[in-house]
Every structure is written in structure tokens, then in C-alpha cells.
Amino acid sequence: MPNLQQPAVLLLADGNVLYGKAFGKIGTATGEICFNTGMTGYQEVFTDPSYSGQMLIMNNVHIGNYGIKDTDVESSSVKIRGLIGRNLEDKFSRYQATDSLESYLKANNIVAIEGIDTRALVAHIRTKGAMNCIISSENTDIDFLTAELAKVPNMDGLELASTVSTTEEYELGDTNSPLKVAVLDFGVKQHILSCLVSRGAHVRVHPAKTPLSRLKEFNPNGYFISNGPGDPAAMPYAVTTLKAILAEDKPVFGICLGHQLLALANDIPTFKMHHGHRGLNHPVKNIITGQCEITTQNHGFGVDPEAVKNNPAVEITHINLNDNSIEGIRVIGKKAFSVQYHPESTPGPHDSRYLFDDFVKMMQENLN
Ligand SMILES: NC(=O)CC[C@H](N)C(=O)O
Numbered sequence: 522m523p524n525l526q527q528p529a530v531l532l533l534a535d536g537n538v539l540y541g542k543a544f545g546k547i548g549t550a551t552g553e554i555c556f557n558t559g560m561t562g563y564q565e566v567f568t569d570p571s572y573s574g575q576m577l578i579m580n581n582v583h584i585g586n587y588g589i590k591d592t593d594v595e596s597s598s599v600k601i602r603g604l605i606g607r608n609l610e611d612k613f614s615r616y617q618a619t620d621s622l623e624s625y626l627k628a629n630n631i632v633a634i635e636g637i638d639t640r641a642l643v644a645h646i647r648t649k650g651a652m653n654c655i656i657s658s659e660n661t662d663i664d665f666l667t668a669e670l671a672k673v674p675n676m677d678g679l680e681l682a683s684t685v686s687t688t689e690e691y692e693l694g695d696t697n698s699p700l701k702v703a704v705l706d707f708g709v710k711q712h713i714l715s716c717l718v719s720r721g722a723h724v725r726v727h728p729a730k731t732p733l734s735r736l737k738e739f740n741p742n743g744y745f746i747s748n749g750p751g752d753p754a755a756m757p758y759a760v761t762t763l764k765a766i767l768a769e770d771k772p773v774f775g776i777c778l779g780h781q782l783l784a785l786a787n788d789i790p791t792f793k794m795h796h797g798h799r800g801l802n803h804p805v806k807n808i809i810t811g812q813c814e815i816t817t818q819n820h821g822f823g824v825d826p827e828a829v830k831n832n833p834a835v836e837i838t839h840i841n842l843n844d845n846s847i848e849g850i851r852v853i854g855k856k857a858f859s860v861q862y863h864p865e866s867t868p869g870p871h872d873s874r875y876l877f878d879d880f881v882k883m884m885q886e887n888l889n
Contacts, residue, residue, distance in 0.1 A: 702725075
């Protein structure tokens with residue numbers, strides 16, 4: 522059979538050009554290039570709001586083989602800006618699957634490119650660091666692509682959380698439950714909310730810019746600070762709210778962006794990492810228990826390790842065993858803690874779900 526796929530081009534901000542074939546929507550897409558080393562879970566990854574503004578390379582050489590299933594999502598739509606792969610597969614085999622990857626990407630207006638040597642590309646990003654890129658299957662003229670790429674803002678300094686947060690408050694779980702959690706939504710993953718609800722919590726999810734006065738009207742037993750896209754340092758509104766929350770002295774749990782915000786609320790700066798952590802098998806050591814966890818990760822910013830070590834208000838609880846980066850902190854004398862990784866782990870191993878139990882236990886102790 523002749524190959525009818527249209528040609529497509531990937532241009533990196535450092536001038537490198539890679540040629541491949543069109544997949545998904547025919548069009549042009551721009552954003553920061555990043556890679557996920559997970560072997561599976563592509564649909565959960567594509568729908569994770571923390572990937573907003575990013576062009577994703579899936580390292581696994583075949584993506585799409587098990588198709589698409591309505592419930593394998595972390596939000597109601599695909600959040601990556603574009604997809605880059607070696608073999609993006611339209612044919613799929615799974616009895617529960619209802620759609621193919623290509624028709625799913627088309628329905629979500631996502632431009633993709635395949636036939637790329639992703640091993641070489643990932644090695645390049647690992648060496649050179651995160652940078653912007655453009656892919657196009659509609660106009661492969663390099664001058665056009667260069668001009669379009671120049672318009673793309675850098676992730677450093679970009680506030681994206683309020684663009685993916687809920688616009689309306691909503692509630693989940695048993696409304697009669699004594700455990701009430703106020704969630705600040707910066708792009709929360711659905712399975713984080715499920716992990717709270719399945720432990721008996723009555724959850725109210727609030728828009729990103731909700732002030733403490735409104736959060737308190739729910740009379741919560743604890744506050745959850747969500748994951749989300751963009752640069753935490755570009756979110757002073759969230760740091761102000763979190764400082765006020767901390768003064769309440771109720772349990773506080775933050776994940777990923779929520780962890781970075783907890784650091785900022787304690788005057789610990791964040792920084793842009795060289796190329797970030799995105800995958801399903803990052804080893805983390807809990808230095809309180811001495812146990813190791815295999816974790817799911819998705820972040821391009823980190824918490825300044827020296828500033829954490831020199832800050833008497835916080836204590837390090839978790840450390841990354843690959844690069845010693847800060848993976849968890851807690852505020853001394855308060856019931857406030859956070860992790861840089863994703864304990865809900867969708868997709869990924871469930872080693873870290875005990876953190877939701879810890880949070881629920883803290884809230885229960887507060888009830889007595
Ligand atoms: N998963 C997240 O919450 C990501 C946090 C932040 N946007 C980062 O890239 O580091």
C-alpha cells in the first residue's frame with residue numbers, strides 16, 4: 522500500500538530541523554518540548570492539565586497500540602499542545618478501547634508528527650535542555666516556521682494555571698462526610714480528587730484565584746493545593762492565598778505545583794530545571810521512614826535545594842535518588858506537607874498513595 526501520510530516538520534529553537542510524517546490534525550503547533558519516559562499510560566499523560574503549553578515526546582517507540590478508552594483520562598480534553606513520536610499507531614488492539622489515537626487527536630485538534638528518531642531527539646534535549654519548538658504538517662517552509670517559533674513565549678515566567686482551572690466551584694464525594702477538603706484547582710488531575718473521595722472526603726474544588734475568605738465558607742478540615750502547568754513563580758496570587766491558608770493551622774497537602782507553591786509561601790525560591798522529570802519510574806527516598814518509592818513525575822520546575830536546607834521553617838521529607846533534587850517538604854510545627862512527584866500515580870506504580878492516607882489521618886486527628 523502506498524504511504525499517503527503528508528510530510529511534517531519539527532523545528533527546534535536551536536535551529537535543528539527534523540522531518541517526519543503528519544499524524545492527528547493537519548496544522549501547526551508550538552510550545553516547550555519535553556519528553557516522558559513512561560512505557561504506558563499515554564492517554565492519562567495527554568489529558569494531564571500540567572502538560573498545557575507543552576509539546577510532548579513519548580519515548581516509547583510505539584504509541585497508540587491499545588487505543589483510547591473514555592475513562593482513561595485526567596481531565597475532559599487533551600492538554601498537550603502537540604505530540605512527537607517514532608511510531609504513532611492508528612490501529613489498536615484492546616477489547617475496552619472505543620477509539621483510535623489518530624481520531625482522538627483529531628477530535629481534540631492536536632497536531633502530531635511521527636517517524637522522528639525520538640532516541641536521538643531525547644538525547645539532544647537531555648544535553649541542550651528544554652527549549653521551544655514548532656511542528657507543522659500544513660506549511661513546512663523553514664522561514665515561516667522560524668518566524669512562528671519566534672512568537673512563542675518561554676515557559677519561564679508563564680502563568681498557565683488559571684487558564685486550566687475550573688471556572689465554577691463543584692463538589693464531589695459524600696456531602697455528609699465529616700472530612701471536608703477545600704481544593705485550590707490549578708489544573709487538578711481527576712485521579713487526585715478520586716484518591717481524596719475514595720478515602721471518604723467531601724471535596725469542594727475552587728477556581729485558582731479563590732481567596733481564603735471564600736474557601737473558609739466551606740468550613741474545610743484541610744486544604745489541598747493542586748498540580749498545574751506553568752511557572753509557579755508567576756503565581757503571586759496563589760502564594761498570597763497559601764500564606765493565609767498556612768496561618769489557619771489546618772492540614773495542608775500540596776502536589777507538584779502545590780509543592781512548589783508551599784516552598785514559595787515559605788520564601789524558598791523555585792527554578793527552571795534543565796529538562797525536567799517526566800516518567801513513571803523515578804526513585805524517591807522517604808528520609809523519614811527510610812523507604813524508597815517508585816514515583817510518577819511531571820515537572821519542569823524545582824524547589825531550590827540550598828534554600829530549603831537553610832530554611833529553619835521547613836524540613837526535607839523526600840529526596841530524588843537520581844539527582845538528589847527535593848521531592849518532599851513539611852512545614853515544621855504545622856500539618857502542612859507537599860511532594861514534587863505524583864502520588865495518585867496515574868499512570869504509574871501506587872507506592873506513594875500512603876500520602877493521601879497521611880493527609881486524611883491528619884484531618885481526622887484534627888476532628889478529635
Ligand atoms: N505537574 C505539575 O504540577 C507541574 C508543576 C510545574 N508546572 C512544573 O512544570 O514544574
